[in-house]
Amino acid sequence: MICELDVSCGSRYSSFDSYRRHIYRCHRSLIDSFGNNDTPSSNIHDIVDDLENIFSHPTFSDESDAINDHESCIYPDEELDDTDRELLNFDSTVVSIANEQVNFGRLAQFYTRFLLELREYHLLPQNVVQSISSKICSLFDIIIKLFKTKVSSSFISIIDMEAVFTHVSFIINSVSKSEYNFLKQCKNDFDYQPPTEIKLTTNEELAYYIPLKQSLFCMLQNGQLLQATIDNINSLSTRAAKDNDLILSNRQSRSVKSNLSRQTNSNSLLLKLYTDGIGITNPIGAKKDSHKFTCFYYLLDDLPDIVRSQVNSIGLHCICYTKHLNNDNNRSILMNILVEDLNKLQTEGITIPCLSSRIYFVFSTLSSDNLASNEVEGFQKSFSSGSFCRHCFVTYEQRHIPLTEISFLPRTRIKHDMIVNKVIANNDGQIIQGVKNESWLKDLIGFHATESLPPDIMHDIAEGACPLIINALLKEVIQQRLLTYSDIEQRTSCFIYGFYDSSNKPPPVKRQQLIHSTIAGTASQKLCFFRLFPIIFHDIIGDLTLLPLYTILREIISYIYANPLRKSWLPYLDGLCKQFHCLMIEHLPDRVTPKVHFLTEYTRSIEMHGLPILNSCMRFEAKHLYFKQIAIRTFNFKNPLLTLTKRHQLRYCMLNNSNSFCYSSSITVRSSKSIKWSKLSIPVRRLLINFINETDLIYECTSIYYHHMNVRTGSIVVHHLAHAEEIPIFCQIHRLLNIQEKTTIIAEMLNTISFDENLWSYEVEFSGTLVTIDIEHCFDIHPHCLDMYDVEHVHYINLLTRISPRTGLEGSVLG
Helix, strand or coil: CECCCCCCCCCECCCHHHHHHHHHHHCHHHHHHHHHCCCCCHHHHHHHHCHHHHHCCCCCCCCCEECCCHHHCCCCCCCCCHHHHHHHHHHHHHHHHHHCCCCHHHHHHHHHHHHHHHHHHCCCCHHHHHHHHHHHHHHHHHHHHHHHHHCCCCCCCHHHHHHHHHHHHHHHHHHHCCHHHHHHHHHHHHCCCCCEEEECCCCCCEEEECCHHHHHHHHHCCCHHHHHHHHHHHHHHHHHHHCCCEECCHHHCHHHHHHHHHCCCCCEEEEEEEEEEEEEEECCCCCCEEEEEEEEEEEECCCCHHHHCCHHHCEEEEEEEHHHHCCHHHHHHHHHHHHHHHHHHHHHCEECCCCCCEEEEEEEEEECCHHHHHHHHCECCCCCCCCCCCCECCCHHHHHCCCCCCCCCECCHHHHHHHHHHHHHHCCCCCECCECCCCCCCCCCCCCCCCCCCCCHHHHHHHHHHHHHHHHHHHHHHHCCCCCHHHHHHHHHHCCCCCCCHHHCCCCCCHHHHHCCCCCCCHHHHHHHHHHHHHHCCCCHHHCCCHHHHHHHHHHHHHHCCCCEEHHHHHHHHHHHHHHHHHHHHHCHHHCCHHHHHHCCHHHHHHHHCCHHHHCCHHHHHHHHHHHHHHHHHCCCCCHHHHHHHHHHHHHHHHHCCCCCCCCCCEEEEEEEECCHHHCCHHHHHHHCCCCCCCCCEEEEEEEEECCEEEECCCEEEEEEECCCCEEEEEEEEEEEEECCEEEEEEEEEEEEEEECCCCEEEEEEEEEEEEEEHHHCCCCCCCCECEEEECCEEEECCCCCCCCCCCCCCCCCC
């Protein structure tokens, strides 16, 4: 909408809220005059009459703001977080009420949904929700009084109107006055599935779990997500058949192939599990203490990448106190229930109403950190003695032996089962070759301790090898007196990260951290710091004798984190890992930790478990944040297990009824303005002349959200791969245009000059050549936007992974 309240205004808005704020800010006199006169001004009257016509334009979304009037934006640089973007999906559901038959049942359903959003998206406590309901009822009382005093027409029955409002107030109060009524309404309207209580050895020792059949049925019942998952499986299978060298999914791994071969039904989806501990703290009161829980999550391994990347796609299966699992009887009771639930899901499957056949599930892998993996598998939990590796028979004393001279036997099914039987027969608690007891999930169909627990790149690399090498490099910087401790802290604090890297900006490196050989930050921050380390210290990086350790590890990461990955890369990757291990023994023998050895197992793990990036714990760890937020907001520590599981299920039922799993094309315009054809530069007009007419409406956007990813002007994307060496050719986005309801990108091509091994970055220069790119194909080669960094007036682009062209895209250009 365009503001025409003043001849000199002309500000454009795409939502009424932003337009209303503009009116109150810039045209207050008109509102004041409207309040003082009985007859409203014609301008205000026209605005109200034309609102529906203004909103009908498809280019704008409700959350857009004026782009050409920065004073009208309260937070011009504010970015939407994941919750805000998810909440936008609810708007279409609410608007559709206007076209439906309205009755009191529909009102109760709408109001219950409103309370769900308040509680589970905004995480408001119950007493605040009840207060809001009370104020709404008070508002209705005022409205009734106003009707009584103002309405005198015989066509309206005040008694009938008062009865309607009274009934509405009764519904609002009845839904929100108690937890029981609210949960009952959620169950009726949104298929809320309450958690199931499990009594362990005593009545005070409890666990809660959600049967997988119920959760997966609610997730897949509308059929659209299921169809998208099946299409994704078929698409990846077709691409893999065209290029046998590509590894595209975990279905190509040896362990999953073995499990799929046991399933006679072809309609099978892969189910991944995850387990880890989570801690919450009650900071005050008589119950001041910490609570440590063990959580079991699940994820459909075949979900499209767009859905799989969302934390909401991860479901909760079970939660219990960690201390209760230390008891053998408690652990046996809980595992028997979980294993039985998983086995029934694999053998019986579930029936989806939209399909004529049943859907079956196949267990793929169990992801977790090294400590949890060893505990679930029955291995020793110590990594400082004995046979610490669950993949081979290396001992702690043998970790300094270069792998160029010796190779350690891998653990196999037969050998492991023999050791387990010997441990059980001895029954004296003795650890034999790293095996302490039998696995918790020994009866789970498709599970085996040597084949079902892949290594985790988050703990082994992002939190393991990367900070280890960073610390060693910075210590050498101090020893060579290239920089002081304060210089390092200032440089890491003042470095300007790019837009996409800024979300993972690490904290500055302080003196005490280097002395104690620690690097602060999350896994994502440590990985970001490691990736940009040569650029941050570009002036001294070439003087470091430990630089070969960095470059080899950086090349290892480029292969391990790659998606897709090629089988022909594996022998070279294996050589790199062994070379890194040998250099660590030579230069940093005191820092050869078990995680350094774990790197040498990744080549074999890729063949057994599939792509490491798909088995990473990163997204599962992000799931913990939700439970920690709930614990802080609710402040309920009497029975936190029930509180957390119940709130998770409320959120889950809300997501399942809101199309939150975005699996189709999703483009959200953050802000835009109309632009005339004549205002476009001549090169841009030449590009567009064959696609549009000069009279077509053109809207320019500063940023858009494409599948929850912020695409903005200045972003770098991979345009294509050149030659047999697969050299990436980049382009920089100059304009984001919406023409005829289609988003078109105008980008400038960048020439890739060379690859700088010291900076581990591609040197590029601007070519002056403009190209058009369809947003739907912008990320076919690399699914992320990138930042550009300037080092001594030269432009560099830093890529984390090795890029391989997907089938059908070799040598092609996105357009």
